[in-house]
Amino acid sequence: MVEQVVVIGAGVYGAAVTAELARRGARVTVVDAGAPSDGTSGATFSWTNSNDKAPRPYHDLNVAGMEAHRKLASEVPGSDWYHEGGNLDWAADDSAREKLRRNVETRKSYGYEVRWLTREEALRLEPDINPDELPADEIAYYPTEGWIEPTRLIGHLLSTAGAEQIWHDAVTGIEVTDGKVRSVQLASGRKLPADAVVNCAGPRAGDIAQLAGLNLPMQNTRGVLIYTSPVAVAVTRVIHAPHVHLRPDGAGRLLLHTHDVDDAVQVSPTGEISADPAAVEKVIEAGISLYPGIRGATVESVRVGERPIPGDGLPVLGRAPELPNFHFAVSHSGATLSLYAGGLVAAEVLGEDHSEELAPFRFERF
Numbered sequence: 458m459v460e461q462v463v464v465i466g467a468g469v470y471g472a473a474v475t476a477e478l479a480r481r482g483a484r485v486t487v488v489d490a491g492a493p494s495d496g497t498s499g500a501t502f503s504w505t506n507s508n509d510k511a512p513r514p515y516h517d518l519n520v521a522g523m524e525a526h527r528k529l530a531s532e533v534p535g536s537d538w539y540h541e542g543g544n545l546d547w548a549a550d551d552s553a554r555e556k557l558r559r560n561v562e563t564r565k566s567y568g569y570e571v572r573w574l575t576r577e578e579a580l581r582l583e584p585d586i587n588p589d590e591l592p593a594d595e596i597a598y599y600p601t602e603g604w605i606e607p608t609r610l611i612g613h614l615l616s617t618a619g620a621e622q623i624w625h626d627a628v629t630g631i632e633v634t635d636g637k638v639r640s641v642q643l644a645s646g647r648k649l650p651a652d653a654v655v656n657c658a659g660p661r662a663g664d665i666a667q668l669a670g671l672n673l674p675m676q677n678t679r680g681v682l683i684y685t686s687p688v689a690v691a692v693t694r695v696i697h698a699p700h701v702h703l704r705p706d707g708a709g710r711l712l713l714h715t716h717d718v719d720d721a722v723q724v725s726p727t728g729e730i731s732a733d734p735a736a737v738e739k740v741i742e743a744g745i746s747l748y749p750g751i752r753g754a755t756v757e758s759v760r761v762g763e764r765p766i767p768g769d770g771l772p773v774l775g776r777a778p779e780l781p782n783f784h785f786a787v788s789h790s791g792a793t794l795s796l797y798a799g800g801l802v803a804a805e806v807l808g809e810d811h812s813e814e815l816a817p818f819r820f821e822r823f
């Protein structure tokens with residue numbers, strides 16, 4: 458019987474898994490090498506969506522993730538970490554427009570909410586956009602998408618879970634005997650006995666798997682997040698313009714991001730990670746072209762986040778068959794997925810059957 462569970466990692470996944478395990482009555486210890494949200498969950502665009510997710514089971518999982526956020530937010534008074542303001546997306550050239558059209562048709566065929574807006578309709582939603590930046594029509598509007606504030610969500614989930622919390626103490630070993638995990642070794646020398654372990658180490662999930670003798674291939678990538686000073690500009694939803702993606706980030710700040718500058722990440726000889734200032738400037742310029750009111754803003758911080766991407770791009774969820782009390786909760790799009798997918802993983806740890814839903818995301822496919 459599973460009584461004591463060790464959750465490794467306190468990002469959105471670790472927090473969601475911890476909260477659900479505790480809610481179901483397990484004794485949980487959650488351990489992190491740093492502090493909660495120090496990992497990718499503290500440097501993410503955190504757009505909640507199933508905007509272009511394939512194949513179908515992955516789309517459905519993301520839709521369930523969006524629904525889980527909506528449900529939690531409706532149940533918890535003051536849960537303003539969840540913002541369902543919708544998303545606007547448009548294309549700059551014919552080939553991108555064709556791709557967008559195909560995507561909109563696919564989403565519609567799945568029953569996902571999306572509709573086309575004209576420039577005038579989009580401006581009614583986002584009056585501070587420079588009209589010259591918008592096409593006359595074919596602006597895709599996804600009303601059920603939004604974003605979360607991961608750090609505040611993690612804070613809520615952990616503070617209400619009643620789990621033992623260990624911060625600034627890295628997992629350095631996992632004791633396995635007779636095909637089962639027995640304990641987790643920490644850098645401090647502490648040893649945590651475990652009936653089950655959940656690997657929520659995000660980009661480092663492959664290293665944790667290795668400690669248990671399992672090989673999880675990862676193909677992580679890095680992305681640049683630019684946080685502005687507060688600006689009195691009405692941005693109220695997620696915006697996907699051709700050269701910049703942006704959204705509000707609290708107290709008037711904006712968060713800017715684009716895949717165009719993923720390759721602007723620099724790693725110094727001593728391992729320090731930063732973003733090329735010229736690339737940051739380029740993204741800010743694109744933001745100003747789109748919302749001229751941003752011109753007065755300064756860059757408050759630039760963060761580089763590492764996307765935890767399993768080898769084939771899809772999530773890895775649930776138990777490892779060769780080590781049945783070792784479980785995975787690892788994926789990109791974790792801001793969208795973690796509440797729901799983490800809940801499924803937690804339920805399976807405690808013996809509930811979710812084989813059908815988890816089947817496409819099992820570790821054994823590697």
Ligand SMILES: Cc1cc2nc3c(=O)[nH]c(=O)nc-3n(C[C@H](O)[C@H](O)[C@H](O)COP(=O)(O)OP(=O)(O)OC[C@H]3O[C@@H](n4cnc5c(N)ncnc54)[C@H](O)[C@@H]3O)c2cc1C
Nearest residue numbers: 466468470490496497498501504628659680762790791793
């Ligand atoms: C640029 C960028 C944009 C993104 N945009 C989106 C988006 O729009 N929508 C979306 O849904 N998702 C998005 N993502 C992905 C999403 O942010 C991640 O999937 C999610 O944050 C991962 O959460 P996690 O809990 O798995 O990992 P993390 O938040 O990284 O948490 C893992 C934790 O494990 C800890 N850890 C690691 N090794 C050890 C160890 N040995 N011992 C103990 N603890 C350890 C770390 O300290 C860390 O706190 C984006 C990511 C990036 C980088």
